[in-house]
Amino acid sequence: MSDAAQPTLGVVFRPQSPPEALREIVEAVDASPAAELWLWEDCFLEGGVSTAAAALAWSSRVRVGIGLLPVPLRNAALAAMELATLERLAPGRVIAGLGHGVLDWMGQVGARVESPLTLLREYATAVRALLAGETVDAAGRYVALDRVALDWPPAAPPELVLGATRPKTLALAGELGDGVLLTGDTDVEALRAARAIVDEARAAAGRAGRARVIVYTALDPGRSDLRDAVLRRTDELAAAGADAVAFHGTASSPDPRPFLDVLS
Structure with missing residues (x-):
């Protein structure tokens, strides 16, 4: 790797692996140098919580x-309850991702909304406030809460990131989130553009500190030059503004352990 500041490295447990495979992967990740393990709530595979x-x-x-957690699928109060419980059980180890979800999937379950951006704004605002221990009243287009407060808020809220690809959602992540989660097909130029949008929106909202930009990146775990490919991709993404990189395999080769061998 280059001498530049390196991003936090992690791997993804893709839900194309069966749930019963999770424990072995978790224990391997926990014993490795990887800092983060990411889970996907893809329809209709495995639940994120x-x-x-x-x-x-x-x-x-x-x-x-x-x-991430697709926000049309859960009431905002329920999401806050679930995330608060996880954070209290494992303080400082939870990263909560919220996003639109795949709109076609949302349509399949009767949850697709006319304005996904409005829903995400209302939802993220309410969840953030609830996790901070506030009593929340909301009468939005999609989120309605009447004097709702968590009885068991966490001592400190978990990191809350928004999944985004398009400019308006990227700006929302900078305004409301602790960071942004970018998909595995994000190239270097798209990453630079996303970093700029998120930073500008964060500054415009008067929020201090740097938003964390997390990038998924897909590689075939069976390739012969995997170590070199991981090092090269990490350097490229770091130079373009990534703060964290999570490597994942393909749908047909989802096991992330070859990446752990490279990171060791």
């Missing part, structure tokens, strides 16, 4: 990210 709870219980130090 249930897998995160198991991963946190089966590990002792790795941070577990849910990337």
Whole structure:
């Protein structure tokens, strides 16, 4: 790797692996140098909250990210309850990702909304406030809460990131989130553009500190030059503004352990 500041490195447990494979992967990640393990709630495979709870219980130090919870599928108060519970069970090890979800999937379950951006704004605002221990009243287009407060808020809220690809959602992540989660097909130029949008929106909102930009990146774990490919991709993404990189395999080769061997 180059001498430049390196991003936090992690791997993804893709839901194309069966749930019963999770524990072995979690324990391997926890014993490796990887800092983060990311879980996907893709329809109609595995639940993000249930897998995160198991991963946190089966590990002792790795941070577990849910990337991401599709907001049309859950009431905002329920999401806050679930995330608060996870954070209290494993303080400082939860990364909560919220996003639109795949719109076609949302349509399949009768949850697609006319304005996904409005929903995400209302939802993220409410969840952030609830996790901060506030009593929330909301009468939005999609989120309606009447004097709702968590009885068991966490001592400190978990890191809250928004999944985004388009400019308006990227700006929302900078305004409301602790960071942004970018998909595995994000190239270097798209990453630079996303970094700029997020930073500008964060500054415009008067928020201090740097938003964390997390990038998924896909590689075939069976390639012969995997180590060189991982090092090269990490350097490229770091130079373009990534703060964290999570490597994942393909749908047909989802096991992330070859990446752990490279990171060791």
